[in-house]
Amino acid sequence: MAVASTGAYANDYAPAVVAMTGGPTDWSISFGTSHTDGLNFTDTYQFSYSGAPGSATVAIFNLASPTGDLDFSWADINGTPLLISNTGAFSVSAIFATPVSGLITLTIKGSDTGVASYAGTLDIKTPVPEPATYGMMLGGLALLGVVARRRKG
Structure with missing residues (x-):
């Protein structure tokens, strides 16, 4: 009974997959939402980008207002936990330079x-x-050309 009732009170947010903007080497997106019912929540965002594997930096902020406050209990990006700090009226969660590729899932609780x-x-x-790197690649191609030419002649 307790398990069934905890699911009924959840205030979860899970928007559709969002394509990030930018490229070809720098991609970014802003996100966020509001909660108004005084309950626990689990928000799940999914982001896509067409870049190569890279490193992600995430920062999430909340500042209490006269109408309410919000505390983070967990956050991760593709399963890698973010650091969390809930100090008075200010809550923050962040991670710097974590490897990512493909579809990115960000979970915030x-x-x-x-x-x-x-x-x-x-x-x-x-x-x-x-x-x-380009110089070495061009030098290697030139060397291959020389070797191929010598084999022909």
Whole structure:
């Protein structure tokens, strides 16, 4: 009975998959929502981007207002936990430079005491090849051309 009743009181938010903007090496998106019923919540966001594997930075903030407050109890990105701090009227959750690729799932759990909301950002940086990498690639191709030409002649 207790298990059935906890699910009935959940205040969960799960929007459709959202495509991130930017590229080709820097992708970002803002997100957030409000909770108003004084109950626990689990919010699940999914983001997509067409970039290569990269590193993600996530920051989520809440500042209490006269109408309510919100505390985070858990947050993760693709299963990697974010750091959480609930200090007085200020709650924050963040992670820096965690590896990601493909579909990104961000899960946020917490509770509110009345009308409260949070906002956050997700930024993904994908590596940019160094100019020396291109030089080495061109040098290798030139060497292959020389070897192929010598074999022909």
